Amino acid sequence: xTPARWPHRLLSLVVFLGAVSxxxxxxxxxxxxxxxxxxxxxxTPGQGEFIVDGQFRMAFDGFTExxxxxxxxxxxxxxxxxxxxxxxxxxxxxTSVEGTASDGAAHxxxxxxxxxxxxQQLGEDESYRLAISPDGxxxxxxxxxxxxxxxxxxxxxxxxxxxxxxxxxxxIDDKPRFPWRGLMIDSGRHFTSIPVIERNLDxxxxxxxxxxxxxxxxxxxxxxxxxxxxxxxxxxxxxLYYTQEQxxxxxxxxxxxxxxxxxxxxxxxxxxxxxxxxxQLASGKxxxxxxxxxGIFDPAMDPTxxxxxxxxxxxxxEMAGLFPDAYFxxxxxxxxxKEWDANPQIQEFKxxxxxxxxxxxxxxFSGRVQKIVVSHHxxxxxxxxxxxxxxxxxxxxxxxxxxxxxxxxxxxxYRGLLSHGYYxxxxxxxxxxxxxxxxxxxxxxxxxxxTASILGGEATMWAExxxxxxxxxxxxxxxxxxxxxxxxxxxxxxxxxxxxxxxxISEKLKSYGIENEAASERMLERMSGDPNPEALRVLASVVxxxxxxxxxELREYTSFTPLNRLVDAIPPESNAARVFxxxxxxxxxxxxxxxxxxxxxxxxxxxxxxxxxxxxxxAKSDITEELIPVSQSLRYVxxxxxxxxxxxxxxxxxxxxxxxxxxATLTNAEKPQAVLLLMVAPSVELLVKSxxxx
Numbered sequence: 001x002t003p004a005r006w007p008h009r010l011l012s013l014v015v016f017l018g019a020v021s022x023x024x025x026x027x028x029x030x031x032x033x034x035x036x037x038x039x040x041x042x043x044t045p046g047q048g049e050f051i052v053d054g055q056f057r058m059a060f061d062g063f064t065e066x067x068x069x070x071x072x073x074x075x076x077x078x079x080x081x082x083x084x085x086x087x088x089x090x091x092x093x094x095t096s097v098e099g100t101a102s103d104g105a106a107h108x109x110x111x112x113x114x115x116x117x118x119x120q121q122l123g124e125d126e127s128y129r130l131a132i133s134p135d136g137x138x139x140x141x142x143x144x145x146x147x148x149x150x151x152x153x154x155x156x157x158x159x160x161x162x163x164x165x166x167x168x169x170x171x172i173d174d175k176p177r178f179p180w181r182g183l184m185i186d187s188g189r190h191f192t193s194i195p196v197i198e199r200n201l202d203x204x205x206x207x208x209x210x211x212x213x214x215x216x217x218x219x220x221x222x223x224x225x226x227x228x229x230x231x232x233x234x235x236x237x238x239x240l241y242y243t244q245e246q247x248x249x250x251x252x253x254x255x256x257x258x259x260x261x262x263x264x265x266x267x268x269x270x271x272x273x274x275x276x277x278x279x280q281l282a283s284g285k286x287x288x289x290x291x292x293x294x295g296i297f298d299p300a301m302d303p304t305x306x307x308x309x310x311x312x313x314x315x316x317x318e319m320a321g322l323f324p325d326a327y328f329x330x331x332x333x334x335x336x337x338k339e340w341d342a343n344p345q346i347q348e349f350k351x352x353x354x355x356x357x358x359x360x361x362x363x364x365f366s367g368r369v370q371k372i373v374v375s376h377h378x379x380x381x382x383x384x385x386x387x388x389x390x391x392x393x394x395x396x397x398x399x400x401x402x403x404x405x406x407x408x409x410x411x412x413x414y415r416g417l418l419s420h421g422y423y424x425x426x427x428x429x430x431x432x433x434x435x436x437x438x439x440x441x442x443x444x445x446x447x448x449x450x451t452a453s454i455l456g457g458e459a460t461m462w463a464e465x466x467x468x469x470x471x472x473x474x475x476x477x478x479x480x481x482x483x484x485x486x487x488x489x490x491x492x493x494x495x496x497x498x499x500x501x502x503x504x505i506s507e508k509l510k511s512y513g514i515e516n517e518a519a520s521e522r523m524l525e526r527m528s529g530d531p532n533p534e535a536l537r538v539l540a541s542v543v544x545x546x547x548x549x550x551x552x553e554l555r556e557y558t559s560f561t562p563l564n565r566l567v568d569a570i571p572p573e574s575n576a577a578r579v580f581x582x583x584x585x586x587x588x589x590x591x592x593x594x595x596x597x598x599x600x601x602x603x604x605x606x607x608x609x610x611x612x613x614x615x616x617x618x619a620k621s622d623i624t625e626e627l628i629p630v631s632q633s634l635r636y637v638x639x640x641x642x643x644x645x646x647x648x649x650x651x652x653x654x655x656x657x658x659x660x661x662x663x664a665t666l667t668n669a670e671k672p673q674a675v676l677l678l679m680v681a682p683s684v685e686l687l688v689k690s691x692x693x694x
Contacts, residue, residue: 033497034168035504036156038208038484041177046169048134050107052079052158053165056087059106063114068144070256074202075151081511082158083165108137108154116143119324120260122455126210127175130154132167145258149174149208156206156508178438178456180417181486182211183479185471186463188218188266188273189294189559191240196468197250199513203476205257206512207483207505212254213329213458216242217265219272219291219299220559224263228318229311231277236290247322262381263323266331267312268301268365275299281308283339283346292558294464298338303365304349313372320376327396328373333383335362363388370395387414398458407442410450418457422482424475425462427545427572430502431495433459434481439490456486465551467563469523473516473571477506499578516571523569527623535614536624538606539631540566541576543676554675565623567675576603577679584683587648588690600645607680608638626674633669633678640665641684644691653694662688 033039056079058072076087116124128146130153131138139150153174157167183204185192201212216223222236225243233241242250251261274281275288282288283302291297302308320328337358340346346361355361366386373380374394381396384405397409397416400423409416421436438457459475459482466474481498506516524533524540545567546554583600586592611631618624618631640662647654666688669681 033492033494033501034157034170035159035501036153037480037498037501037505038487039489039492039501040153040172040174041489042173044171044173046133046171048169049161049163049166050132050134050137050169051163051166052083052085054085054087056085056108057106058108058110060110060112063112063143065115065144067256068110068112068147071144071148071151075155078155078511079158082155082508085165106136108139110147110150111138111140112144112147113140113142116145119326120145120210120255120258121326122260123179125175126179126208126258127173128153130172130174132157132171133169137167145210148205148258152206152208156505176208176210176487177489178454178486180211180456180458181209181483182213182262182417182456182458183209183475184213184215184264184419184458184460185475186215186218186461187223187242188215188270188463189220190463190467191221191223192463192471193468194242194246194250196471198253199515200472200475201250201254201257201259202512203479203509203514204259204483206509207480208487209479209483210258211260211262211458213262213264213460214250215264215266217267217271217273217331219270219297221290222273224319224322226315226318228314229278232274232315235277236273236275238290244322251324260325260327261323262325262327262329263319264329264331264381265315265319266333267369268303268332268362269296269299269335270331270333271301272297272299274301278311280305281311283343292560294552294557294559296334296336298336300335300337300339301365302343302346303340303361303368304346309368309372312369313375316369316372316378317376320373320378326379327381328376328378329381329398330366330369330373330386331383332362332366332386333400335385337361359385359388362386363390366391366395381417384409387412396455400460403440403442406438406454407445410442410446410453413450413453415453415455417455419460422457422459423462424459424478424482424572425465426549427547429573429578430478430481430499433478434485434495434498435493437485437490457482464557465545465563465568469519470563470568472514473520473569476509476514476516477502478572480505480509503575520569520571523564524566527564527566527569527621528617529620530617535610535617536566536627538610539614539627539634540570542574542580542607542634542678542680543570543630544574544577544679545570545572546672546675546677550672551675554672565675566627570676574679577683580680581683581686584686587645588686597645597649601642604638604641604645606638607634608642611635627676630673630676630678633673634680636665637669637678637681637684641680641687644684644687647691648687651692653692656693659688659691659693 060068080087124145125142126145126149128141128150130150141147141150158165222232223241225241226232254261272288272291276290279286279288281301283300340358350361355364370380370392379394381398384397384399384401387397387409393413397414398419399406399416400419402420406416406418418438422433438454443451459479461475481502524536525531528536580603583596586596614631615628618628666681666685669678
């Protein structure tokens with residue numbers, strides 16, 4: 001491995017091996033957290049280890065069903081991917097055709113007490129017990145959901161040791177903290193292909209998430225085939241939509257993995273694409289076209305016409321028949337009311353019905369839609385804008401604006417979900433998501449019954465700046481940290497442990513087809529025209545996309561803008577910058593090791609010298625030419641960092657003027673360039689400020 005790969009690949013390997021080393025500690029009298037995610041509710045260490053070899057066999061007893069056998073097939077395929085050991089898979093191996101144990105040769109016995117619901121329900125028992133000894137494994141659960149969770153825990157425990165591939169002896173008693181642990185994928189803004197959906201469902205199963213919230217309509221497209229209103233997809237999708245057969249496939253694929261599928265059709269706003277084929281739904285005069293930009297747009301459904309509700313009754317009825325889950329998301333967010341304000345008939349309707357403002361009018365609309373949803377035997381769910389004084393009590397409130405609305409909803413008797421703090425499209429580090437808890441700061445203000453009404457939460461992958469190629473890198477591995485927040489006990493909050501284990505799960509997810517690192521590497525190779533873009537890889541390892549909504553202010557984007565630049569290829573968080581930051585903190589605090597000093601020096605030298613290697617290559621294409629000032633900034637920052645490091649190590653003082661100049665350079669380096677942030681600049685600034693000034 002060349003030095004240029006250090007910040008990206010070797011760093012990941014170091015973190016990964018450090019996490020794996022905790023396996024042996026997990027068997028001591030004071031066990032450290034296992035390098036798995038999410039952490040189980042209870043772990044009792046045992047003695048020894050179970051060896052996974054070519055004699056490995058699995059058998060079921062108790063209740064069985066085809067879904068369990070398919071889960072076993074996936075389990076063995078993943079185990080083969082992780083070990084390279086071929087496993088015989090015939091049902092006869094320890095199991096009869098009916099699924100009961102036929103002999104005592106199986107090393108992995110699975111007992112399922114009974115079935116789960118035919119249509120998966122909120123709040124089903126997902127607990128399991130996994131007992132591992134050197135002689136064998138026993139997995140027991142109330143139903144197939146717990147069995148599948150236990151299988152995933154076992155897979156995460158497999159590691160390489162001097163004895164080959166083994167699993168530590170222990171007993172796990174596990175259950176989730178929250179019953180609703182979701183991931184929302186927005187297929188409306190950028191269409192998401194079925195293979196991408198499938199592999200993300202596989203990853204969700206790996207980290208025990210159980211709700212796939214599918215955002216299926218937006219200003220940029222209606223993504224589901226409607227046979228009742230075919231102009232929705234014919235005129236409002238650019239031909240990018242899911243057939244009903246594909247939808248059924250995804251639902252079955254998800255159910256096989258213990259995941260519910262909740263559809264969302266946003267209304268009354270974020271609905272421009274509806275109006276292209278059916279302008280009579282809208283409040284304005286039109287004509288309407290599919291939106292190509294991102295943002296909040298004026299078009300909204302007309303809440304005053306009975307024909308609007310007749311249309312929605314037929315459409316929701318069709319979709320309710322397609323999606324079997326009990327919950328149906330009606331959106332409700334970001335309606336600016338401008339079309340309503342400009343429509344005299346709507347204003348007259350508001351006066352006639354004593355609706356004082358647009359919020360009251362939207363509440364009127366939401367109430368009517370909620371009744372339609374109920375008439376089709378579904379439970380309505382909506383973003384927190386739908387929470388109004390007259391909102392029916394069985395509507396589930398999904399809070400994206402903050403805990404205040406979640407608290408308000410719970411106090412008023414509504415069930416709720418938290419998504420605020422879990423917006424994974426905003427490029428926040430995993431630590432920030434991890435430390436957000438649905439109950440933190442509000443549990444002491446609620447009764448036990450009200451606390452129980454908070455069902456959990458969802459990570460949200462809004463799709464303005466993702467496509468099939470880079471979406472994995474935006475979702476994973478950070479969403480595994482969110483999954484742990486929803487599953488594990490509330491006191492599990494150690495950030496260092498989380499990052500150590502996150503490195504392990506990131507490696508594990510490769511066996512599930514997740515392409516966060518592979519896609520990034522392909523994109524770097526493509527934009528550089530180099531099969532081994534070492535210098536570009538170094539630069540990529542220390543930059544990150546802008547946080548929050550800053551990206552839309554730095555460059556104009558549309559749905560046709562190629563997502564093929566460095567900002568699209570890199571992950572949301574720079575692991576190299578995070579580790580470098582921690583080293584710098586130890587240096588200025590006076591508790592750094594000699595290895596810390598050496599690592600900081602070596603990385604700064606690497607970053608300083610990288611510009612000379614990279615800059616001649618960047619001018620070859622306008623895709624990379626914009627990176628020239630970014631590469632130069634990294635060189636300047638590294639030079640300043642090396643000087644500060646030498647001063648700190650020798651005790652030599654700096655002049656006030658020199659420090660002022662260095663800090664000014666660092667301030668400029670911290671500003672966005674090429675829609676990128678140089679993430680090591682703040683850490684170098686920390687070093688500079690710690691140098692003595694004469």
